[in-house]
Amino acid sequence: MTSNVQNNTNIIFYGIGGQGVLKASEACSVAALVAGYRVKKTEIHGMSQRGGSVESSVRFGKDVISPLIPKGEADFMICLHPEEHKNPEGLLRAQGIDLIAYTHKAYEVLADNKIFVNSFLLGVLSGYLMMSEDHWIKALKNVFGEKRQKENLTFFKEGRAWAKRL
Amino acid sequence: MSSFNAKKVFFSGNEALAQGAYEAGVKVAAAYPGTPSTEILQAISRFNEIDSQWSVNEKVAFEVALGAAIGGARALYASKHVGINVAMDPMMTSAYTGINAGFVIVCCDDPGLHSSQNEQDNRILAQAAKIPLLEPSSAQEAYFFVQEAFRLSEEFDTPVFLRMTTRICHAKEDILIDKRKEVLAKSFNMDVAKYVMVPGNAYRRHIVLEQRLEELKKFSNASSLNVVEMKDTKIGVITNGSAYLYVKEMMPQMSILKLGMSFPFPDDVVKTFASKVEKVLVIEELDSFIEDKVKALGIPCTGKDRSFCIGELRPEHIPLIIEGKTREPEVFAGRKPSLCPGCGHRMVFNVLKELQVTVSGDIGCYTLGVLPPFSSIHTCVCMGAGITMFEGLRRAQNNNVVGVIGDSTFVHSGITGLINAAYNKMTGVIIVLDNSITAMTGGQPHPGVGLTLKGEKTKTLSLEKIVQASGADHVDVMDPALMNDFKKLLKKRMRQKKLSVIIARRPCKLLMDKQKKTKL
Numbered sequence: 153m154t155s156n157v158q159n160n161t162n163i164i165f166y167g168i169g170g171q172g173v174l175k176a177s178e179a180c181s182v183a184a185l186v187a188g189y190r191v192k193k194t195e196i197h198g199m200s201q202r203g204g205s206v207e208s209s210v211r212f213g214k215d216v217i218s219p220l221i222p223k224g225e226a227d228f229m230i231c232l233h234p235e236e237h238k239n240p241e242g243l244l245r246a247q248g249i250d251l252i253a254y255t256h257k258a259y260e261v262l263a264d265n266k267i268f269v270n271s272f273l274l275g276v277l278s279g280y281l282m283m284s285e286d287h288w289i290k291a292l293k294n295v296f297g298e299k300r301q302k303e304n305l306t307f308f309k310e311g312r313a314w315a316k317r318l
Numbered sequence: 319m320s321s322f323n324a325k326k327v328f329f330s331g332n333e334a335l336a337q338g339a340y341e342a343g344v345k346v347a348a349a350y351p352g353t354p355s356t357e358i359l360q361a362i363s364r365f366n367e368i369d370s371q372w373s374v375n376e377k378v379a380f381e382v383a384l385g386a387a388i389g390g391a392r393a394l395y396a397s398k399h400v401g402i403n404v405a406m407d408p409m410m411t412s413a414y415t416g417i418n419a420g421f422v423i424v425c426c427d428d429p430g431l432h433s434s435q436n437e438q439d440n441r442i443l444a445q446a447a448k449i450p451l452l453e454p455s456s457a458q459e460a461y462f463f464v465q466e467a468f469r470l471s472e473e474f475d476t477p478v479f480l481r482m483t484t485r486i487c488h489a490k491e492d493i494l495i496d497k498r499k500e501v502l503a504k505s506f507n508m509d510v511a512k513y514v515m516v517p518g519n520a521y522r523r524h525i526v527l528e529q530r531l532e533e534l535k536k537f538s539n540a541s542s543l544n545v546v547e548m549k550d551t552k553i554g555v556i557t558n559g560s561a562y563l564y565v566k567e568m569m570p571q572m573s574i575l576k577l578g579m580s581f582p583f584p585d586d587v588v589k590t591f592a593s594k595v596e597k598v599l600v601i602e603e604l605d606s607f608i609e610d611k612v613k614a615l616g617i618p619c620t621g622k623d624r625s626f627c628i629g630e631l632r633p634e635h636i637p638l639i640i641e642g643k644t645r646e647p648e649v650f651a652g653r654k655p656s657l658c659p660g661c662g663h664r665m666v667f668n669v670l671k672e673l674q675v676t677v678s679g680d681i682g683c684y685t686l687g688v689l690p691p692f693s694s695i696h697t698c699v700c701m702g703a704g705i706t707m708f709e710g711l712r713r714a715q716n717n718n719v720v721g722v723i724g725d726s727t728f729v730h731s732g733i734t735g736l737i738n739a740a741y742n743k744m745t746g747v748i749i750v751l752d753n754s755i756t757a758m759t760g761g762q763p764h765p766g767v768g769l770t771l772k773g774e775k776t777k778t779l780s781l782e783k784i785v786q787a788s789g790a791d792h793v794d795v796m797d798p799a800l801m802n803d804f805k806k807l808l809k810k811r812m813r814q815k816k817l818s819v820i821i822a823r824r825p826c827k828l829l830m831d832k833q834k835k836t837k838l
Contacts, residue, residue: 168653185328185492190491190492191328191490191491192491193490194485194488194489194490196432196484196488203650203653203655203656203658204653204654204655204656207652216491217492217563217566217567218567219485219490219560219563220560220630220633221633222563222564222567223632223634224634
């Protein structure tokens, strides 16, 4: 998946304000840090908390230069809201993986627990990446804290079990 | 720095800058919130060694910090780019007085207008003020540059302008940090010729300032803030800030001169670099600040098409700029923000729309009243203009014009406008939409809230008393959620030939809850 110059893994997260897009990209970043990679993450704050679009990208590898993923270089695209699904600015590379099918699955599986859609999708993503489950669990505990930790870990594992099945 | 104490953290540019300032021994820090700069003071407020505050506005913040520096304590000011406009008055003369203990002005530009009313390039303002300009390109550099800025400030007795941009403020990376190095407070010398800027003194200080700029130019030419990375000599790119990262990523074969200090401009470094490459390119975000200076040295160079002065730069733009292409205007396709569902202040905009009045608006959540379904904001330029432009509109057309302004904005710069309207016999209705917090930037307290930056209880400014004292004939306080009563009141006040202020009071529930959680 890592054919760009620096051999970075590039992931883009997006959705709308309040869905936990930034928490998801943070947890992914911390998992990569725990695994010993260098990481750069960008996010757009500000008006997003008024329900606007939120986008955040994570790049990790031996070294990372630009925090922004160049157009057509994203390896994974994770959209937390089905209605927001698009290819933001053509960021996904030709062989890149769009996890939208899992977003639909998350909405189906989670039913009334949609606040955990970020944990579920992180679980799916984890199934595609090199970091160990331990790294991810450390990251989730670090980023999500005590509150609803059990549920977050449960839905993460459920997502992880779905990875590469759709 | 010693690797002994070094600790690895995952910090945004703003957090890294706060950490760097902390380690540099900063004692006083002042700011008014504004995206993308807000997190700097929030991070600083966690350090007990630093006396930090949300000030009433940027001019106040600047003067508090400058006073602290002149008084002998290392001080920091931070704001977004348009905040510098408000602080320009003291900033221009602070270059004349110089400082005593180190003083760093942190300015966060917002290319791409992620959350701003314009995308001005403030590098030119540092030059206009004759203050040295440092530009980090990443969080790690923000951490180092702010420490260097304090050293430079004291070595040359000058404020230092540290310019960030949204992508640096809000990009996180793993960086190494260290411990605070305590700096002893300096004594304050009663040097009237230096600190009292009457014409004669200021004239002599201007001579000192120009001599200082000569010395700073020598420093800039020798400084390790300006870095040459020689590779292929066919093309050499002069660049800065986050543009440097995009050039390095997209054009790894090209030689690069990265300017970390672009004012005073390092002429000799640029000339030497240009002499070593066949062709010189300049790639920078927003205005042609560096390009103009390179050209002024008589060095042939190619910059970017003017269309690239608009909007944020992205990595994929680099090859397009080099090929001399133009940038296509962006289509804003994302989901737009809106006034929160359940926000009691939505009713005010419903009423304004129904009454078909012209509305002079202001900065903050309430600017969102411009969007459907309300579509009831007709002007919005800057902080405080909700009241002053209301007055101007009334003088021009004297029809149904209403001014609206938020509570934090009213305290920031609305009060002076209200006094002006009363003094100059203006009549009409101004609505202060009081959600009892600075909401748009994520919920910071202000004088009307009765809490400080550090969450401590303090005196509470009474909006109704200050409105009355400013000269309003009528002051009404009403919950805007009572839509029919509110409409009746507004219509009544609009009929009267008086100056009326209606304080529509309903706290932002979302942020009050959040604040309680974080403080307890």
